[in-house]
Amino acid sequence: MNLEWERIQDQLTKYAERARGLLAANYAFYLAFIALLVGILSGLGAVFLFYLIQFSNWLFSGPINDFLVLLGPLRIPIIGCIGGILVGVLVYFLAREAKGHGISEVILSVARQRGIIRSRVVLVKAVTTALTIGSGGSAGREGPIAQIGAGIGSTVSQLLHISERHTIMLVACGAGAGIAATFNAPLGGAVFAMEVILNDFNASTFGYVVISSVSAAMIARALLGNLPAFLIVPYDLAHPFELLLYAVLGIAAGLVSLLFAYTLNWTEDLFDRLGRLPEWARPAIGGILFGLIGILLPQTLGRGQDVINQVLQGQIHLALFLALLCFAKLITTSITLGSGGSGGALFPSMFIGACLGGSLGSVFHGIFPVLTAGSGAYAIVGMGALFAAANQAPITAILMLFEMTQDYRIILPIMLCCGISTLLYRLISKESINTIRLARRGIHLRHRWDLNTMRSVLVRDAMSAEVDAVYIDAAIEDVIQLMQQTGHGGFPVIDRDGLLSGVITLDDIRRVDVSNRLVTPVRDVMARGPVTVTPLETLADASRKMALKEIGRLPVVDGEGFQRVIGIITRSDIVGAYNRHILRGEEPDV
Numbered sequence: 001m002n003l004e005w006e007r008i009q010d011q012l013t014k015y016a017e018r019a020r021g022l023l024a025a026n027y028a029f030y031l032a033f034i035a036l037l038v039g040i041l042s043g044l045g046a047v048f049l050f051y052l053i054q055f056s057n058w059l060f061s062g063p064i065n066d067f068l069v070l071l072g073p074l075r076i077p078i079i080g081c082i083g084g085i086l087v088g089v090l091v092y093f094l095a096r097e098a099k100g101h102g103i104s105e106v107i108l109s110v111a112r113q114r115g116i117i118r119s120r121v122v123l124v125k126a127v128t129t130a131l132t133i134g135s136g137g138s139a140g141r142e143g144p145i146a147q148i149g150a151g152i153g154s155t156v157s158q159l160l161h162i163s164e165r166h167t168i169m170l171v172a173c174g175a176g177a178g179i180a181a182t183f184n185a186p187l188g189g190a191v192f193a194m195e196v197i198l199n200d201f202n203a204s205t206f207g208y209v210v211i212s213s214v215s216a217a218m219i220a221r222a223l224l225g226n227l228p229a230f231l232i233v234p235y236d237l238a239h240p241f242e243l244l245l246y247a248v249l250g251i252a253a254g255l256v257s258l259l260f261a262y263t264l265n266w267t268e269d270l271f272d273r274l275g276r277l278p279e280w281a282r283p284a285i286g287g288i289l290f291g292l293i294g295i296l297l298p299q300t301l302g303r304g305q306d307v308i309n310q311v312l313q314g315q316i317h318l319a320l321f322l323a324l325l326c327f328a329k330l331i332t333t334s335i336t337l338g339s340g341g342s343g344g345a346l347f348p349s350m351f352i353g354a355c356l357g358g359s360l361g362s363v364f365h366g367i368f369p370v371l372t373a374g375s376g377a378y379a380i381v382g383m384g385a386l387f388a389a390a391n392q393a394p395i396t397a398i399l400m401l402f403e404m405t406q407d408y409r410i411i412l413p414i415m416l417c418c419g420i421s422t423l424l425y426r427l428i429s430k431e432s433i434n435t436i437r438l439a440r441r442g443i444h445l446r447h448r449w450d451l452n453t454m455r456s457v458l459v460r461d462a463m464s465a466e467v468d469a470v471y472i473d474a475a476i477e478d479v480i481q482l483m484q485q486t487g488h489g490g491f492p493v494i495d496r497d498g499l500l501s502g503v504i505t506l507d508d509i510r511r512v513d514v515s516n517r518l519v520t521p522v523r524d525v526m527a528r529g530p531v532t533v534t535p536l537e538t539l540a541d542a543s544r545k546m547a548l549k550e551i552g553r554l555p556v557v558d559g560e561g562f563q564r565v566i567g568i569i570t571r572s573d574i575v576g577a578y579n580r581h582i583l584r585g586e587e588p589d590v
Contacts, residue, residue, distance in 0.1 A: 139343020357382020
C-alpha cells in the first residue's frame with residue numbers, strides 16, 4: 001500500500017512539473033506577443049514623429065518664416081525663440097522628463113524607477129522634439145524615439161499589470177524598436193537596447209528585443225519606404241597603411257566625444273544657474289543663441305540630414321570648413337539641449353563625427369593620395385567612432401554602420417576606430433554622455449553593475465536548502481525551544497504533507513496571552529498567506545518583497561501555486577551571494 005501511494009505521489013509530482021513547464025512556455029509566448037505589440041506601436045510612433053517633424057519644419061520655414069521675412073537674417077534667432085518658448089511651456093507644465101535628449105531618463109527609469117514611465121511623456125516628447133527641430137534646434141529624433149518607444153513599452157506593461165522584471169524588458173524592447181525604426185537598422189536597434197539601456201546581454205531578453213526591433217523596422221519600412229538612413233558611397237580600405245591613419249581618427253574621435261559630453265554638461269549647469277529666469281523660458285534663450293550661430297552657419301541648424309549625406313559622399317571635403325562645422329555643431333547642440341530643448345544627441349554625435357572624420361580624411365588624402373580613400377570613407381568611420389565613444393556603445397555602432405552601409409569592406413577601420421575611441425573615452429571618464437547628467441544629480445549607476453548582478457543571480461544560488469520548519473499542529477512551546485536552539489526569530493509553518501501553511505515569528509508569539517502561551521497551537525498564532533519566492537526568481541525580486549513587507553527572510557517554494565517549502569533565503573544570504581558574484585566577476589576600471 002505504501003509503495004502504491006509513493007508511486008501515485010511521484011506521478012502527481014511529474015504532472016505538476018509538466019504543468020509548471022506548460023505555464024512557463026505559455027507565458028513566454030504571451031511575452032513574445034506583447035513584445036511584438038510594443039514593436040508595432042513603437043514603429044508607428046517613429047512614423048508619427050517623422051511626419052510631425054515634417055509638419056513642424058513646414059510650419060516654421062513656411063508661414064512663420066514668411067511672416068518674419070522683413071527681419072532678414074534676424075528671423076532665424078526669433079524663430080528659435082518662438083520654438084523654445086513653446087517647448088519650455090509644454091515640458092515645464094506637462095512632463096519634465098521630456099527635457100533634454102531622453103536616453104538618460106530611460107536609463108534612470110530602468111535603474112531606479114522599476115521601468116515606470118508616465119504615458120503622457122510619449123506625446124509630450126514627440127511634440128516638443130518636433131517643435132525643437134522645426135524651429136532650428138540642433139538635435140535629432142533618434143534619442144526621443146527611444147524614449148517614446150520606452151514609454152510605450154512601459155505603458156503597455158502597466159496596463160497589463162506585468163511584473164517589474166518584464167516591465168524593464170519591455171522598456172528596452174520599446175527603446176530598441178524606436179531606434180530600429182528610425183535608422184532602419186533592426187539589429188542595431190536591438191543591440192542598442194541591450195548595450196546602452198540595459199547594459200546586460202541576456203539571451204532570453206535579447207530574443208524579445210529582437211522581436212520588437214524587427215516588427216518596428218517592418219512597420220517603418222512599409223510606411224516610409226525601405227530607404228537607408230544615410231546615402232553612402234561604397235568605400236574600401238585602399239592600403240593597410242590606412243589603418244594607422246584610422247587609429248589617429250579614433251584618438252581624435254575619443255577626445256572630441258569627451259569635449260561634446262562635457263560641453264553639454266557644462267551648458268546644462270550654466271542654464272541651471274539662471275535662477276531668476278523661469279525654467280520654461282530658458283529654451284527660448286537657447287533658441288536665440290543657436291539661431292545667431294545659424295545666421296553664419298545654417299548647416300548647424302536642425303538635424304542636418306542633407307549636410308551629413310553630402311559629407312559622407314565626399315561632396316563637402318574642405319578640411320577647415322568641416323572642422324568648423326564639427327565644433328559649431330557641438331556648440332549648437334549643447335545650447336539646444338542644455339537650455340532645456342527637447343531632442344536627441346545621437347544624430348548630432350554622428351554629424352560631429354562625420355565632419356571630424358571628413359576633415360581629417362581630407363588632410364590624409366591630400367598628403368597620401370595614393371594610399372588613402374577619399375574623405376567620405378573617413379567621415380563614415382568617424383561618425384561611428386564618435387557615436388561609439390560618446391554612448392560607450394562600440395558594438396551598437398559597428399553593427400549599425402554595417403547595416404546602414406551594407407558593405408563589409410570598410411568594417412576593419414570601423415572596428416579599429418570604434419574600439420580606440422571608446423577605450424580612450426573610458427580611460428578619461430567613467431560616465432557616458434547618457435549618464436553624466438545623472439551623475440551630476442548624484443545618481444552614480446556605474447553601468448548598473450550592481451543592479452545587473454541583483455537581476456542575474458537567482459534565489460536558488462543564494463538560498464539555504466536546510467530549512468528549520470515547524471508543523472502546523474505543534475505547540476508554541478516547541479517553537480520557543482527551536483528558537484533557542486537555532487537562534488532564528490521565525491520559521492515557516494508546514495502541514496504534514498510538507499506544504500506551506502504560514503509563518504510564525506517571535507512577534508506573533510509575544511501577542512499571545514502569557515498564561516496560555518506554551519500550550520497554544522501554532523495554527524492559532526501563525527500568519528497565513530506568507531510572502532514567498534521561487535528558486536527561479538532573482539535576488540532583486542527577493543529584496544523587493546522583503547522591503548515591501550519589512551521582513552528579513554522568505555520561504556522558498558517550488559513554484560507559484562505549488563507551496564512545497566524547499567529552502568529559505570535571508571537578507572544575509574542575499575548580501576553574501578552579491579559579494580561572491582562581485583568578487584568573481586566585477587568589471588575592471590578600464
